[in-house]
Amino acid sequence: MSLVEITPAEYDVDIDLVYGTKDNLSGHVIYQTPHCYLHERAAEALRQAVHLARPLGLRFKIFDAYRPSEAQWALWNALPDPEFVADPRRGSPHTRGVAIDLTLIDDQGRELEMGTGFDEAIPQSHHGSIEVSVTAQQNRFTLLGIMMAAGWDNYKNEWWHYQLFNSRDYPLIEQAQLKRPMM
Secondary structure (H helix, E strand, O other): EEEEEEEHHOOOOOEEOHHHHHOOOOOOOOOOOOOOOEHHHHHHHHHHHHHHHHHHOOOOEEEEOOHHHHHHHHHHHHOOOOOOOOOOOOOOOOHHEEEEEEEOOOOOOOOEEOOOOOOOOOOOHOOOOOOHHHHHHHHHHHHHHHHHHHHEEOOOOOOOOOOOOOHHHHHOOOHHHHOOOOO
């Protein structure tokens, strides 16, 4: 299997896997034992993004990465809107280990203003929304620039979501393949 575990010590990131809490769009704990995994190519792209953010005095907080199919179904059942949640019958870049949901944080660990919260399924969450503050727009474009320079593609409807290019070319990864199951 080609998934690697992302840890704060190894990657210099903060990790707050929101689907391991009730504070997510489903209102339920989805990950019983949350672990942050990425495909090895995505992990290398994350390392590059961390390297590019560091001189700017910025770091990343990760909200989600690899997501088991069972979790994709839980999200789809809570919000069956393909604008914000991939249909689990097709799979998602997350269920392939090649997507990451994240934000920028400053050197004190405070999240930068992005105009909406993570997983807010509203038009203001779109990358190009001008219905958020100028500061939020600038922060989104900083995040976009870092991530694209590191080899990530963005998803236009969610400022927090990035995936490897050609993400659907990667195979689905089932939870049974994990060293430590999440659900």
